[in-house]
Amino acid sequence: MxxxxxxxxxxxxxxxxxxxxxxxxxxxxxxxxxxxIFGIIGLSGAGKSTLVRCMNLxxxxxxxxxIVDGQDMTALSEKELRLAxxxxxxxxxxxxxxxxxxxxxxxxxxxxxxxxxxxxxxRRAAELMELVGxxxxxxxxxxxxxxxQKQRVAIARALATDPKVLLCDEATxxxxxxxxxxxxxxxxxxxxxxxxxxxxxxHQMSVIEEICSRVAILDGGVVAEQGTVEDIFSHPxxxxxxxxxxxxxxxxxxxxxxxxxxxxxxNGGSAYxxxxxxxxxxxxxxxxxxxxxxxxxxxxxxxxxxxxxxxDPNDAAKALSYIRSQPDVAAEExxxxx
Amino acid sequence: xxxxxxAGFWSQYGALLAAGTRDTLIMTLVAxxxxxxxxxxxxxxxxxxxxxxxxxxxxxxxxxGWIINVGRSLPFxxxxxxxxxxxxxxxxxxxxxxxxxxxxxxxxxxxxxxxVETSLAEVDxxxxxxxxxxxxxxxxxxxxxxxxxxxPSLILGGxxxxxxxxxxxxxxxxxxxxxxGDLAIRYGYxxxxxxxMLVTVIFLIALVQIIQSxxxxxxTRIDKRLK
Numbered sequence: 001m002x003x004x005x006x007x008x009x010x011x012x013x014x015x016x017x018x019x020x021x022x023x024x025x026x027x028x029x030x031x032x033x034x035x036x037i038f039g040i041i042g043l044s045g046a047g048k049s050t051l052v053r054c055m056n057l058x059x060x061x062x063x064x065x066x067i068v069d070g071q072d073m074t075a076l077s078e079k080e081l082r083l084a085x086x087x088x089x090x091x092x093x094x095x096x097x098x099x100x101x102x103x104x105x106x107x108x109x110x111x112x113x114x115x116x117x118x119x120x121x122x123r124r125a126a127e128l129m130e131l132v133g134x135x136x137x138x139x140x141x142x143x144x145x146x147x148x149q150k151q152r153v154a155i156a157r158a159l160a161t162d163p164k165v166l167l168c169d170e171a172t173x174x175x176x177x178x179x180x181x182x183x184x185x186x187x188x189x190x191x192x193x194x195x196x197x198x199x200x201x202x203h204q205m206s207v208i209e210e211i212c213s214r215v216a217i218l219d220g221g222v223v224a225e226q227g228t229v230e231d232i233f234s235h236p237x238x239x240x241x242x243x244x245x246x247x248x249x250x251x252x253x254x255x256x257x258x259x260x261x262x263x264x265x266x267n268g269g270s271a272y273x274x275x276x277x278x279x280x281x282x283x284x285x286x287x288x289x290x291x292x293x294x295x296x297x298x299x300x301x302x303x304x305x306x307x308x309x310x311x312d313p314n315d316a317a318k319a320l321s322y323i324r325s326q327p328d329v330a331a332e333e334x335x336x337x338x
Numbered sequence: 339x340x341x342x343x344x345a346g347f348w349s350q351y352g353a354l355l356a357a358g359t360r361d362t363l364i365m366t367l368v369a370x371x372x373x374x375x376x377x378x379x380x381x382x383x384x385x386x387x388x389x390x391x392x393x394x395x396x397x398x399x400x401x402x403g404w405i406i407n408v409g410r411s412l413p414f415x416x417x418x419x420x421x422x423x424x425x426x427x428x429x430x431x432x433x434x435x436x437x438x439x440x441x442x443x444x445x446x447x448x449x450x451x452x453x454v455e456t457s458l459a460e461v462d463x464x465x466x467x468x469x470x471x472x473x474x475x476x477x478x479x480x481x482x483x484x485x486x487x488x489x490p491s492l493i494l495g496g497x498x499x500x501x502x503x504x505x506x507x508x509x510x511x512x513x514x515x516x517x518x519g520d521l522a523i524r525y526g527y528x529x530x531x532x533x534x535m536l537v538t539v540i541f542l543i544a545l546v547q548i549i550q551s552x553x554x555x556x557x558t559r560i561d562k563r564l565k
Contacts, residue, residue, distance in 0.1 A: 056471055083472035096468035099563045100486050110472040112482065141562040154468075161472070 004067075005165055006032040006055060006088075011064035013050055024050045025221045028064070034164075037191055037198040039212035039229070041244060047221040048201045052167050055199065056088045057081055067101065067166055084163035086114060093170035095150040096144040103153045104138040106127060110160045121160075128156035132186060133220045148179035155186065165197045166190075172207060184211050205244055206295070209233065209302055217241050233263040233304070234330035242334075245304060260309045260316060264323055265330045266294055266301040275326065276307075285310060285319040306334075342533045350532060354521060359541060361435050362517035365476060365507040369442035370500050376447035377499075380406065382480055383398035383453025392466060393476055404449075409448030415507045417445050418513065437517035446503050453499055458484050492563035497553030501546050508542065518542055 011028040014021050025047045032038045042048045053059040054066055059075050061311055068088050076084055089110070097106050107125035108118075116124070129138050132152040142150055151171060156266040168187065172180040188211050191198050200212060208215050208229060216226035219240030225232055236245045264275070280286055287307040294303030307323075309316040323331045341347045380402060385391055387399040412420070418441040420431045425440045461484055469483045485492070511519025518538045526535025558564065 058467060058471055082473035082475060085471060085477045090468070090471040092464055092468060094462075094464050096464040097461065098483065098487060099462075100489060100561075109469075109482070113469075113472055113474050113478055157472075265442060 003034055004031045004176065005034045005069055006030070006199070007065070007067040008051075008055070009067070011051075011054060011066065012062045012064045013047075013059060023221055025054070025061075028223055030216055030223065030226065032165075032197060032199060033214075035191070035195050035197055036214060037188070037200060037212050039200045039202065039208040039215040040218055041202055041215060041241070042218035043203060043238075046218040048192065049169055050219055051218065052090075052169050052199065052201045055087055055165075056090060056166060084293055086261070087163050088165040088167065088303060089158040089161060089163040090167040090169060091154045091158050091171045093173045095142070095154045095174075096254055097112060097153055097157070099142055099148055102139050102141055103145070103156075106142065107156045107160055108308040110157060114161065124160065125156070130139070130154070131190075132156045142308050144315075146179075148183060151175065151179075152186065155183075155190070159190070159194070159196070163196060165199060168198060168200045168202075170201055170203070173185050173202065173204070180207070181210070187335050205293075209295075217244060230267055233302075234267055235332065244259075260311070261290060261334050262307050262309055262320060262323065263332045263334050264305045264307060265332075266303055266305075267328045267330060275305075275323065275329070279319060279322055283318050284324050285315045285322075287319055301328075342537055347533060351525070351531075351537070354525075355518075355537060358516070358518045358521045358538070359545075360517075361505065362507050362519070362542075362545070364518060365435050365438050365442060365510065365515065365517055366504045368501060369439050369503050369507075370496075371445035372439070372443040373450050373499065373503065374496075377450025378454050378518065380451035381458060382484065384409040384451065384455040385458040385484065386476065386480070390460050390463075392470065392479060406448040406451050409429065410446070410452070413418065414441070414445045415512070417441055418510060425439070433514040435516050438510040438517075442503055442506050442510065445506060446499060449502060450495075450499050453495040454492065457488045457495050460491055461487045482544045490563075493553055493560070497550050497557075500549050500553075504542070504545060504549070 008030040011025055014025070016022055028051065040048055040051060050059055054061050055068065055073075056065040057066065057076075061074060064074075068084065071084060073081065073084060097103075098109060101109070104122065104125050107128050108121045111121035111124065112118075126135070126138060129135050132155050134149060134152050134156070137145065137149065142153065145153065153198070155166075166187075171187075172183050175183060182209065187198055187200075190196060198211075200207060202208060212229050214227065215229050215232055216242050217224045217232065217238070219238070224238045224240035225236070232241055233245060236242045276287060276289065279290055287309060290306040290308045292303070292305040294301060294305060303313050305317075309319055320331060320333065323329060351553045384399065384402055384406075386393040387402070389399070391399075401545040418438075421441055421444065425437055426432050427435045430441050431437045465487060466479060469479050474482070474550065491520055499521055507515065507517050508519030508522065511521070512523050514520070519543055522538040525531040526538060
């Protein structure tokens with residue numbers, strides 16, 4: 001079995017032609033490993049949705065190859081492509097359930113499409129509803145469910161054909177934070193139990209941080225950066241990455257042109273360190289918290305803080321070296337000029 | 339006009355009115371069925387071949403649209419006269435209930451095609467995309483997504499189509515098709531039997547009300563989005 005379940009090579013997608021042509025994706029190269037949860041993040045209009053639709057060929061790439069499970073999707077006939085799509089299913093921001101069918105019949109739908117006998121499909125659908133925690137909602141109609149429940153039904157439906165890859169297109173963007181967390185937990189759980197590779201498209205850094213092992217940052221139709229979430233998180237090296245990674249998602253410019261600042265990333269130190277307090281007590285240096293987006297995941301601190309350093313260069317240097325001496329904390333000096 | 343409350347009126351005209359109502363219903367129902375046989379596939383074809391459809395085909399979409407618009411721009415009474423030779427060829431007569439059906443079908447089919455197109459266009463494009471992402475064929479998307487998801491809307495459209503065809507049958511009555519329209523013209527207008535005019539109007543109003551309320555009720559009952 002190939003280690004890479006999805007390989008994207010020199011992918012380009014252009015809409016329209018001539019002067020009005022829009023280059024949605026340019027020269028994309030990505031390798032997604034079997035069994036991982038891979039994130040693709042970018043702001044609106046970065047090309048994320050187009051990229052994920054190129055993976056199951058809902059959009060046909062203008063150039064380049066998309067190899068899924070060893071099969072070049074771009075070379076398949078229409079019929080072969082329909083078969084291949086059972087292997088790489090998708091969930092959506094707006095759930096896209098069939099509103100006139102019960103939840104159970106929704107989960108049966110992909111099995112109906114490939115001719116699974118009705119009673120066998122129903123049994124399997126009931127198991128899947130159980131798996132996503134909605135065993136009691138089999139006969140309900142989608143309109144009777146909450147957003148989170150709808151997405152669970154959509155997940156059950158996407159798993160009905162035992163896919164190797166599950167594409168999630170902004171799957172949590174329409175959900176509140178609590179529901180988002182529970183859906184992400186479910187995806188993580190399914191990834192672990194079933195070994196299904198999950199590709200997560202999102203504009204929310206917190207989603208990536210929560211479940212992804214590796215991430216690609218898409219900006220203006222190109223991959224600005226890719227790597228492990230930890231690396232990108234602690235050392236964003238491109239503007240696109242910084243825009244996404246910085247607290248508040250905004251550029252530091254908003255804090256003033258000459259702010260001498262340091263970006264501190266918590267990379268899962270075993271316990272949350274009261275860093276700012278100890279900085280003041282042990283070094284006698286007071287810093288300004290310009291912004292923070294930190295969270296506690298499984299008892300480990302993750303996230304970033306943007307600290308404004310004192311004007312005095314000695315104090316600033318002292319603070320910086322103190323921060324850097326902490327375990328599982330990375331610091332990077334940032335200076336922005338308007 | 340108060341004679342409509344007398345037994346004499348009903349013994350004189352009762353049988354005529356019953357036959358007229360029956361003929362109107364036969365023309366309406368038979369023409370509706372055949373008009374849907376033509377119009378439903380046309381409407382589906384429009385949705386599939388439109389620029390953002392799942393089978394875009396600009397040429398076919400434009401040709402179908404053009405034919406439908408031509409069909410819709412002819413007033414029914416003109417169409418009926420214009421195609422009389424064709425009608426004779428198909429059903430063997432130009433008049434009566436039978437002679438009214440071909441022009442009714444040809445006139446209503448383009449209208450129904452547009453109604454169907456509008457109903458199917460209400461189906462969420464995301465749901466269609468989801469079906470595509472699961473490997474559904476075009477035929478499966480039509481049968482298992484478009485038609486079932488649009489069913490409540492198609493049924494409401496059905497009531498509009500039937501009522502339109504009912505109105506056409508009254509026009510057809512003017513040139514020898516029989517039915518309530520024929521009675522209204524011959525007795526109510528030409529012989530000035532005001533009570534006949536009144537009764538045919540009441541019957542037509544009642545038919546429309548009954549058809550509309552049945553279809554609205556069915557559409558609401560089967561729509562699972564509302565529960």
